[in-house]
Amino acid sequence: MKLKKKKKKLTENYYRDKETDAYIIPIWLDSYDDVFDDWDPSPFKMRDIEDEFLDFLWDSVEDIPKRDEIIFEFFIPTSLKNAQKEQILVSALKHHFDYMEIRNEKKLQKERLEAMKYFALGIFFFIIAYMGPFKADTLAVRIMEDGLFVGGWVFMWETFSNLFIESREFNEERHIIRRFMKAKVRFVEKGAR
Structure with missing residues (x-):
């Protein structure tokens, strides 16, 4: 039932290209200027992409099954159609998607480095706890040894969390960003469809 609802939502919000069978995001x-940030005073070709526009693209790409290709189809009034501005817009999108991929990769590397630090600390805590360098058999020493074991397990859990849970989110983001980068872009005059 859930799959039927998702397919219905897809066909209501997006249509397919007749030649490539790719989903078209209208x-x-x-x-x-609608694509660019209103608050950015830079010249047209160097302006930042509007966050709300990127959110719209992100949500749209998430709706479409991963195996399907996508096309960003921009509808523009006939009186404003300008090939040079279209090239600038496509270039700006490409640069922004490249930037998003680089930023995502840096975050993923940071997560992996943190995981390795946590792993090393966990091993260090376990070694100290197992070697038992404490000579006395008092309550305070036992609490300290148990604390080292618990600390070791906490660091091991953080390692697991960073490597397998949080990095999965970054991998999903990277997949969406790569879909952005592979998407075709085309411009259509309003009223042409």
Whole structure:
């Protein structure tokens, strides 16, 4: 039942390209500036991409099954159609997606490095606890040894969490970013469809 609802949502929100069978994400623009951040005073070709626009693209790409290709189809009023601005927009999107991929890769490397630090600390705590360098057999020493075991397990859990849970999220992000990068972009005059 859930699969049928998802397919219905896909066919309601997106249509398929007749030639490639890729899902088309329709993007209606009043001007080319709609894609860029309103608060960025830079010249047109160097402006940042609007966060809400990126959120829309992200949500749309998440809706579409991973195995399917996507096309970003921009609808622009006929009176504003400008091939040079279209090239600038495509270039800006490409640069932004490249930046997103680099940033994602840095975050993933940071997670892996943290995991290795936690692993080393966990092993260190276990070694100290197992070697039992404490000579006295008092309550305080036992508490300290047990604390070292617990600390070792906590660091091992953090290692597991970073390597297998949090890095999975970064891998999913990377997959979406790569879908952005592979997506075709085309411009259509409003009213042409």
